Amino acid sequence: MRKIYLIVLAVFAIGIIVVGILIFQKSTNQAKQNQQQSQQPVVTDNNPSESDKKVDIPLVRARERVTKKPFGIKISPENSPVQPERFLGYHTGVDYEIFSGEENTDIQVFAICSGNLAAKRTISEYGGVLVQECNLENQAVTIIYGHIKLASAKQKVGDYITKGETLAILGNGYSTETDGERKHLHLGIHKGSGIILFGYVQSQADLANWIDFEAHLKSN
Ligand SMILES: [Zn+2]
Numbered sequence: 337m338r339k340i341y342l343i344v345l346a347v348f349a350i351g352i353i354v355v356g357i358l359i360f361q362k363s364t365n366q367a368k369q370n371q372q373q374s375q376q377p378v379v380t381d382n383n384p385s386e387s388d389k390k391v392d393i394p395l396v397r398a399r400e401r402v403t404k405k406p407f408g409i410k411i412s413p414e415n416s417p418v419q420p421e422r423f424l425g426y427h428t429g430v431d432y433e434i435f436s437g438e439e440n441t442d443i444q445v446f447a448i449c450s451g452n453l454a455a456k457r458t459i460s461e462y463g464g465v466l467v468q469e470c471n472l473e474n475q476a477v478t479i480i481y482g483h484i485k486l487a488s489a490k491q492k493v494g495d496y497i498t499k500g501e502t503l504a505i506l507g508n509g510y511s512t513e514t515d516g517e518r519k520h521l522h523l524g525i526h527k528g529s530g531i532i533l534f535g536y537v538q539s540q541a542d543l544a545n546w547i548d549f550e551a552h553l554k555s556n
Pocket residue numbers: 405427429430431521522523535
């Protein structure tokens with residue numbers, strides 16, 4: 337009789353061990369799977385397609401990105417579509433916004449034309465800024481790419497950059513890379529070869545020194 341008890345007990349104990357092993361294996365497999373998933377890069381279609389390159393856009397899906405501040409909009413702290421606002425004047429560039437969910441995604445910025453890199457610096461109002469010398473609409477211009485993560489820009493001042501080439505990624509929102517602004521691209525085009533970095537001018541007449549990139553895209 338005692339022998340039977342022992343056998344039942346042994347079978348029971350073995351059963352518990354087997355079940356335990358199975359549960360352990362399942363949970364480690366699950367952990368491995370989770371690890372693999374978190375190691376996978378976030379899949380984003382953030383490379384320029386051939387049609388993107390043809391129209392020289394600065395970001396993937398640029399046309400779909402809501403432009404809170406189009407070219408020439410008169411901004412004041414009271415009326416600005418961006419709150420809180422610290423700027424005042426006529427916007428000299430076009431702002432390209434990120435889509436929701438892109439806050440922690442690397443957003444590549446592409447050169448909209450071919451020409452040398454003229455400046456690469458951190459300044460107030462932009463954070464990181466790249467300036468490129470180009471020819472656009474049959475004249476010398478400088479292109480301002482504002483709110484950039486400079487550490488991601490491989491090119492040096494003086495380097496020739498080809499249209500469509502990746503310049504850098506957007507700076508992290510509300511950091512020194514954007515000088516505390518939201519994550520977005522400010523694209524300004526100033527006529528002439530001087531490095532003029534105003535994001536705003538104080539009279540509408542002064543906008544004549546700047547080119548509206550959206551209008552440029554439509555006419556080309
Ligand atoms: Zn702007």
